[in-house]
Amino acid sequence: MKIIENPNKADWSDILQRPTQTVNDIENTVTQIFDDVKQNGDKAIAKYTERFDGVTLDTNLVSSDEIEFAKSQVSADLKDAITIAYKNIERFHAAQKTSKVEVETMVGVHCWQEKRAIEKIGLYIPGGTAPLFSTVLMLAIPAKIAGCREIVLCSPPNASGKIANEILFAADLCGVSKIIKVGGIQAIAGLTFGTENIPQVYKIFGPGNQFVTVAKQLATKYGVAIDMPAGPSELLVVADDSANPPFVASDLLSQAEHGADSQVILVSTSKTMIDDVLKAVDVQIEQLPRHDIAKKAIANSKLILVENDEIALDLINEYAPEHFIICSKNEDLFVNGIRNAGSVFIGNYTPESAGDYASGTNHTLPTNGFCKAYSGVNLDSFLKSITFQKITDKGLLDLGPIIEKMAAAEGLEAHKNAVTLRLNDLNKN
Amino acid sequence: MKIIENPNKADWSDILQRPTQTVNDIENTVTQIFDDVKQNGDKAIAKYTERFDGVTLDTNLVSSDEIEFAKSQVSADLKDAITIAYKNIERFHAAQKTSKVEVETMVGVHCWQEKRAIEKIGLYIPGGTAPLFSTVLMLAIPAKIAGCREIVLCSPPNASGKIANEILFAADLCGVSKIIKVGGIQAIAGLTFGTENIPQVYKIFGPGNQFVTVAKQLATKYGVAIDMPAGPSELLVVADDSANPPFVASDLLSQAEHGADSQVILVSTSKTMIDDVLKAVDVQIEQLPRHDIAKKAIANSKLILVENDEIALDLINEYAPEHFIICSKNEDLFVNGIRNAGSVFIGNYTPESAGDYASGTNHTLPTNGFCKAYSGVNLDSFLKSITFQKITDKGLLDLGPIIEKMAAAEGLEAHKNAVTLRLNDLNKN
Structure with a gap:
């Protein structure tokens, strides 16, 4: 980790630079697959599933038998945990409902605004080693509350041609309408154009690798909306001497294990805190199963010493972190003063992983400084507001x-x- | 106008097809100008202003003297009208403020959602023969209510190197921070990268021609958000025998005068109404100054006879009109059943132009079927929601x-x- 002491404001933008991603070379591949899926539908989908996922499927539709089997395979303990998380997420997102806004702007000029659900949405859930069932909850629960009629979930099949049991369990719990074994660019293309098995949708949600990200960008050219542009995950902690160094280290590491390109930053007015967090990171990182990934992310991370909390706040607003943890006696300054952040975690007993899984807030958040203009996923992400007037x-x-x-x-x-x-x-x- | 009687549902999507736009050939030009502005700032901006607008400016910054002069040139009558429109728009958008959403999802798990303004925004106002000062009101008023700190307005200079007096008057009334004489691709590039004179912004709003539209799309690749994708304006009227044919004709024509590519559709259960509207269009169109444009749009427009109101509603939801006028005894069916529309106008005395100018609703709306997933511009367009938690x-x-x-x-x-x-x-x- 690189320690930077009292940097000049003129250097902030260089110091806070995120790693640049070049996606131009991916664009051609994405465009080709889109054209193929548009022309050839499920035949093209099957071809790319064979090529990229290495499996040949009789059908990419998940059957109710498969869902029932999956449900029987998830432990009661995990089911209980998921159900509690479900309730918290539901409670927080249901509270975001807004009522009709009605104004008689002049006598006899009645104007109102109402929100109506986006009818057809697609949820993309990545595959890979870890089944990201938490993302199913984060996307499908607000979609259901909003009243989306058709909720289509796409996730790539594993080597045995299956989607993880936990994902199927969560999708079923959330009332997803249709589950399809398809991943990557071809999934996004299918949701964009529709195929025999994949319904065309109006908006696509969910995380993914660079290929999925570029495919989602391309989908917008065909009139399909997306949740937000995506980038590597990131976390910024502001901590003074009231913080607990091992706790802060564990939060930095929980972000670092996401990927080698994850961004982790500590901002502090205390050199002691910085040194202590550094030591705690060194100790904890060795014990992590994903320590190879975490080490790469940590190598690029920054510990920034600043003169006072006002400077810290300015710097944080310039960076605009996806996740922002506040462990400071001066908590109110940061809570009231933060203008650019995705989600904010306050105090020593509020780890970022609470919001990732179970406290109730959404974990689909704008990275890469996009929170300067974008909200994280929330109930309104699944609704449009329509205005009405009668004179x-x-x-x-x-x-x-x-x-x-x-x-x-x-x-x-x-x-x-x-x-x-x-x-x-x-x-x- | 083409009359289509009781079309099969299978043919709806062909009948409702919008004219396709090909933008690929514009993309290279846009990319080149973006690169140039990124590298060379205001020098590049000046070059393109000379090339496309045909004027050489000493500075592209609008001075306070220019604003004062412009204010003195707008008639008191128009100033009064604009001020009343201002108040209605302000009233309707201020009513859209939402309060903090606070939920204790479990004992000791406090989650809340707050909205904070997007700090820096850019407003693009097209030039051309007609000064679109109404769009200044529609964008700058909600921006001000939201609390955006920096509101930058760009509009191309005319042949005398000036921005229309009405635009400057409206911008000043709305508290725009900075007004810059720059249009087209170079304006969007300037707002995306920032130049010596043009501040870099986080989100760009406003209509424009194909070049501006493609430039806004490209801006999103650089992390700048945009209000929505744009397309030609469109209007759909559903009318039964309770409608007034000349009124309906005047609404269809008010949309048709926007441009030759405007979309105008009438859906009715009454052949008599369709015939009467057609006659009224023929009479009224000759009297319009912009009848050449209107005639082209009307030539592509459709009058669709359907069997009953339920079929009408289904068809309208499939089309997803930007503007939707309801003149029907069965008003509630359409008001309650419309799922995809930008803005809805109800009854014989609610012309679409009310919402374009002065009733209070916003006129920046999703075209091209985008209202299936996008809202029109509203207060939330200028805010992001941030979640907080403390455990x-x-x-x-x-x-x-x-x-x-x-x-x-x-x-x-x-x-x-x-x-x-x-x-x-x-x-x-």
């Missing part, structure tokens, strides 16, 4: 002349005429 | 074991360890 005779008599003047000034006479005709009619009576 | 000792003692089980099942031992360390510490005391 009475009286309302139009008052508002109409305003519209006429503005339309005329913009040179849009037909816009004006739509009002003039109605006003003439009303004035005639 | 007590007691809270972690209860929640911790759940997190440990889930993290272990996902093979993420460092995530588990961040909890285990804390639980050991708590159990020790």
Whole structure:
């Protein structure tokens, strides 16, 4: 880990630079697979599943028998844990419901805003060694609360042609409509165009590797919305002497184990804290099964000493971390002053992994500084707001002349005429 | 206008097809200009302003003198109209504020969600013959209510090197921070990378031609968010015999005058209404200054006769119109049943131009079927939601074991360890 002491503000942007990703060479592959899936549907899907996942499937549809079997294989203990997490996530996201906004802006001019569910959504759940069933909860629970009619889950088959039992259990618990064994670029292409087995959807959610990320970007060109642009996961901790060095070290490491490109930063006004966290990291990292990955991420990470909390806050807002942990006596300054962050964890007993799994908040968050403009996934991610208006005779008599003047000034006479005709009619009576 | 009677559901998607736009040939130009502006800043900006707008500017910054002069040139009558529209838009968008969502999901597990403003935003206002000052109101008013700190407005200079007086008046009224005479691709590139004069922003809003649209898409690759993908404007009216044919015709024409590629559709259960609207269109169109444009749009438009209102509603939800006018005795069916629309106008005295200018709703809306997944611009477009959590000792003692089980099942031992360390510490005391 690199210790940086009291950097000049002019150097912040260099110090806080994320590793650049070059995706241009992937784009051609993604475009080719999209074209193929658009043309050839499930035949193309099967070809890429064979090529990339190394399995030939009779069908990529998950049957109800498979789901029932999977449910029987998950331990009661884990089922209980998932169910409690489910309830917390449901409670927090259900509380995000907003009511209809109704305003009579002028007498007889009734305007309102209502939210309606996105009807068809796709959830992408990566495969790999670890079954990320927690992401199923984070995406499918708010989708269900929002009222999405069709929730399609795609996840790549493993070498035996199966999706992990825990993922199937979680998907079933959340009321996912359809589960399909398909991963990578071909999954995103299938959700974008629709195939015989894969329904076309309006919005695609979920994490994935570089291929999936570029495929999601391409999907937007075809009019499909996506949850947010993705990048490697990241965590920033601000800690003063009130923090607990082993706890801070464990949080940094929990982020570092995600991948070699994960970003981990500690900001502190205390050189002692920085030194102590460094020592604790060295001790803890050896005991981790994924220590090879964590070591690579930790090697790129930064410990930044700053003069005071105000400077710390400025620097953190410039970085805009996905996950932000506050272990500081000056907690309120950071809670009230943070403008750019995905999710914030406060105090010594609030590890980031609480939000990853079970406290109730969502773990699908903007990385790469995107939280400067994007929210993490929340209930509204599954809804659109639509505005409505109804104007009475009286309302139009008052508002109409305003519209006429503005339309005329913009040179849009037909816009004006739509009002003039109605006003003439009303004035005639 | 093409009349289509009782089409088969299987043919809907062909009938409702929007004109395809090919943008691939523009992409190279956009990429080149982006690279140039990134490298050469305002020097490049000046070059493209000369090339595309045909003017050489001493500076592209609008001075306070220019603003004062512009304000003196706008008629008192138009100023009054704009001010009333301002108040209605402000009232409707201010009502969209949401309060902090706080939930104690389990005892001692406090989660909350708060919205914070996007700090730096860019507004793009097209130039051309008509000064679109109404778009300034639609974007800058909610930005101000949200609390955006820096609101940068870019609009191309006219042949005299000026921005229209009405635009400057509206921008000043709305408290825009900085106004810059720059348009097209180079404006979007400037807002994406920042130049000496143009601040770099986090999100770009506003309409524009194909070049601006492709430039906004490219901006997202550099991590800048955009309001929504854009396409030609469109309007769908559902009308039964309770509708007023000349009113309906005037609404169809107010959309048609936007551009030759505008989409205009009438859906009705009444052949008489379709015939009467067609006649009224023929009469009104001759009187419009922009009748050449309107005629082209009308030539591509469709009048669709359907058997009943339920079929009408299904078809409308499949099309997903940007603007949707309901003139029907069966109003509630459509209001309650519409799932995909940008903005809805109800009744004979609610012309679409009311929402374009002054009723209070926003006129920046998703076209091209994007309202299946996207909202129109609203207060939340200028905010991000951030989640926070704080867990007590007691809270972690209860929640911790759940997190440990889930993290272990996902093979993420460092995530588990961040909890285990804390639980050991708590159990020790």
